[in-house]
Amino acid sequence: MSEHVLETLGPSGHVSMTWNPDDPDDLARAKAEFARLKAAGFVFFEADAAPDAMPPGDQRAGPMLARGAGRLDVRRVEVPSPTARRTVATRPLQGGGA
């Protein structure tokens, strides 16, 4: 069974929700959660790749960045897909005093 996960970031720490996209009830639950978070103003990112399976990344800072840093496949999406492996929902960010 493939498991997909939504991580919702918030002031009380993140909350994880998992679902199986092959299960219609699970899928409906995930879609309802996405709709609720969207209505609350959350921003969504989808990340499909597992970090250790990423292709080689930037070499400028030496071996630390040789594997994957900066190459994690992340997309910012307006409407999250319940078929994405890993979705992160975060409240909108705004500039503050640097």
Added chain:
Amino acid sequence: MRLPTDELLALVDRLVRGALSADDLMGMPDVGEDDKRDALALGLYVLRQRIRRAAERAGPAGRAMALFRSFLTEAQRAELRRRRAIRIVGSAGGLYRLQPTTGSVGLLERHGSRWYEVVTYCLHDAPVAADEPVTRGLAAALGYGAAAILAATGGRMPPADLSLAHMLLLLADEGEFRRLANATDRRSETLWNGAWLRRCRASRRAAAAA
């Protein structure tokens, strides 16, 4: 006659592991009263530290750090252990340093053999208020009352969750990150001006020798 340190620590270790009870320790005829008192105090200290760390790991900040780490490669996790920070390359090619213990983020530039943080950014989630629609949605999504969320957190995400949001936005849309964030330019040639640094060192040496 006091016990050697390694024997005292072995007693503490047995106490902490539960292999030796406090009553058994107090009944040991070959251990002096001072050593018994020290072993109990040290054992209590170790247990308190473990409980405190476990509570931190189970709390929002600890869980946020665990989530942040789950998005890193093995090399980045090693870098985080060593430096308490990681470097990432944004979608437009900028090199950034993220510090998940504080939530800070900065742009790096290399001068000579060293990296310098030349711009720092401030970008965070707005503190929520109890009467905002977003708070009601958040409370519903997270299963807590809005007042409890505000009282416990000041209305903002833990630093590691904020760093995760920074990382995802930088990787997905670096231009948007720079558009949203307030930037403070910290470029100062004195940081990496070799001639100036040599003059400083020479001046310090002269002052020390005088």
